[in-house]
């Protein structure tokens with residue numbers, strides 16, 4: 190038996206990275222993962238429970254997730270052939286990156302991202318040997334289009350990732366801005382609509398199949414189905430054919446397919462629920478701002494907040510009182526900040542109360 194020589198087997202680009210550690214722990218109030226704060230409607234839960242009872246556990250699921258994709262096509266208005274289902278949109282991001290890593294005439298493949306943005310684009314691209322070209326958002330967290338177009342023309346990226354709205358800043362890219370970036374590149378522009386329902390704007394899905402170099406990602410994770418791990422890629426047929434070559438054949442469990450399909454068939458319920466979260470987001474932001482926080486406007490179900498350089502201290506104070514928000518150290522453009530997900534009204538009330546206590550106590554007494 191020989192020792193495993195990881196240094197010789199793991200490529201250098203992977204050796205330099207550390208794993209993305211999603212939030213864990215058992216806290217009563219979770220405002221750190223941009224989830225939807227309530228379980229699905231009881232009638233939907235019951236329908237899912239009943240459907241799952243008859244899943245044949247000894248059989249593989251449908252490798253093409255046909256019923257699930259068809260429910261997505263009906264809901265979002267695109268051809269079923271233009272859709273690939275993924276084990277969360279994380280899997281689809283990864284599949285796109287691994288598929289499109291050709292050298293385009295010599296150099297390493299590249300992605301362009303506007304920073305700060307969702308960490309998985311960078312992490313996955315670096316692991317796959319890409320160069321990651323980062324274009325900072327403007328000081329007001331609006332897209333810096335001049336810098337983005339310049340980077341796209343000079344670096345000729347394989348993929349431009351746009352989280353729209355952008356996690357963690359809540360920035361929204363207009364149709365004109367997305368169009369301009371798609372026109373400037375010969376690579377793929379991915380519009381990641383993980384928070385699309387919260388923006389109140391039209392989805393790119395109906396157009397994407399016919400738009401040459403545009404693809405769209407959606408997920409059930411942010412509208413009440415995070416446990417399902419169910420995401421969708423809508424893209425031109427030629428690209429999907431290539432991605433399919435590396436997609437694990439049974440990437441979605443039958444449970445996810447069954448539950449996801451039911452979730453999509455009742456998607457009408459999502460609109461009013463999302464609208465209620467948006468109202469809560471705005472109320473929470475107003476109250477925190479009134480109390481002394483600096484809140485950045487957002488089109489998602491979350492927002493960034495700063496608090497006189499005391500963000501890390503505030504995050505610890507809240508956590509000791511059972512409330513978890515996401516502390517983001519040294520973000521590009523803003524520096525340290527907290528990303529706060531809008532929760533249920535009573536969770537938001539608790540956060541507002543604890544924030545006021547933090548400010549009045551000077552943040553020294555975390556108990557009580």
Ligand SMILES: Cc1ncc(COP(=O)(O)O)c(C=O)c1O
Nearest residue numbers: 277278279307352356383408410
């Ligand atoms: C912008 C963005 N895209 C994709 C994802 C991943 O979503 P999923 O749960 O579908 O893998 C997230 C999760 O936080 C996200 O913020």
